[in-house]
Amino acid sequence: MKSSAQRAKLTWNANRFEALERIRAVLQESEFKPLYASYIAYLELRERGLRKRSFAQLDAFIEQIASDPFEVRLSVVRHLVGATEEYWDNWPAPDNWQFPEQVSRRLTGPLWREWQEREPANPEAWLYGFYDLSRGVDGREVAFLLDPTHPRYQYAHLNGLCAQLNHELHELEHVETILCTPEHFGKLAGSVSAVAAAIGGNMTEEVAKTPVQLNELATIYRNHKRDSGTFLRELLRLGAKIWSTFPYCRPGVGSVCCPIL
Numbered sequence: 001m002k003s004s005a006q007r008a009k010l011t012w013n014a015n016r017f018e019a020l021e022r023i024r025a026v027l028q029e030s031e032f033k034p035l036y037a038s039y040i041a042y043l044e045l046r047e048r049g050l051r052k053r054s055f056a057q058l059d060a061f062i063e064q065i066a067s068d069p070f071e072v073r074l075s076v077v078r079h080l081v082g083a084t085e086e087y088w089d090n091w092p093a094p095d096n097w098q099f100p101e102q103v104s105r106r107l108t109g110p111l112w113r114e115w116q117e118r119e120p121a122n123p124e125a126w127l128y129g130f131y132d133l134s135r136g137v138d139g140r141e142v143a144f145l146l147d148p149t150h151p152r153y154q155y156a157h158l159n160g161l162c163a164q165l166n167h168e169l170h171e172l173e174h175v176e177t178i179l180c181t182p183e184h185f186g187k188l189a190g191s192v193s194a195v196a197a198a199i200g201g202n203m204t205e206e207v208a209k210t211p212v213q214l215n216e217l218a219t220i221y222r223n224h225k226r227d228s229g230t231f232l233r234e235l236l237r238l239g240a241k242i243w244s245t246f247p248y249c250r251p252g253v254g255s256v257c258c259p260i261l
Helices: 004-011 014-028 033-047 051-065 070-087 101-118 139-146 151-169 182-202 205-223 231-245
Strands: none
Touching: 014 033, 014 070, 033 051, 033 070, 051 070, 051 101, 070 101, 139 151, 139 182, 151 182, 182 205
16 A cells, blocks of 8 residues: 555656755745744645645644735745745746645735735736736736836746637637637737837747737738638648747746747
8 A cells, every 4th residue: 555655756746846855945044944834844744645734734834924014924925936936837827736725815815916006016016826816907918018128027928928829729620710809819919919029139030920920810810701711721821830939938947938038
């Protein structure tokens, strides 16, 4: 019969265990180490597959700082973000084993909402997806609009646009259409063009063609006639070009790894 640790390793891959060890080492060397005791215990128990006990420690971590002044909470959580960000599966939204739902709901979500209310012109307050904005505001887009020259905000917004475009196009071969309206697709194409313009000369010549092709696709979609027999063929032709030069990627250590940077 397998131990809880052995079962945990079947669920978590080796890279995740390595990330956990490195995160724990950073936290233990931090000036906030006394505050991190329960979070470190959470990591250790989670590594052993003891979910119930690990979440009890996570609750203890939240409770000891959730009522602290805003500046204290922000300092601690921003440090925790910096310690874990390198190992997130998706950026700027964290992997849920580092920031489980109760952390987002009770700590980071309320903290980030308060930060946005206090400093609405600070792009860092909008960048991370710790909670679902109830007003339908895309925080990554807000961060980009506040500082369109910063590579992190360029990448974050572009990454969100890629996810939307992938969703709208993923059924193209099966149902022979884009899932959203031509108007919405045109806005997505325009947003990609805006990011590309902000990136400017750092974009490779090959990938610089992507926004052009995407806008061409949006024009065809807006003007197409379904009985023409050419719509699907044109979409597939352009779609293949776009996704061959516009892949997903995630940021590396302390930098932004974007295909058009």
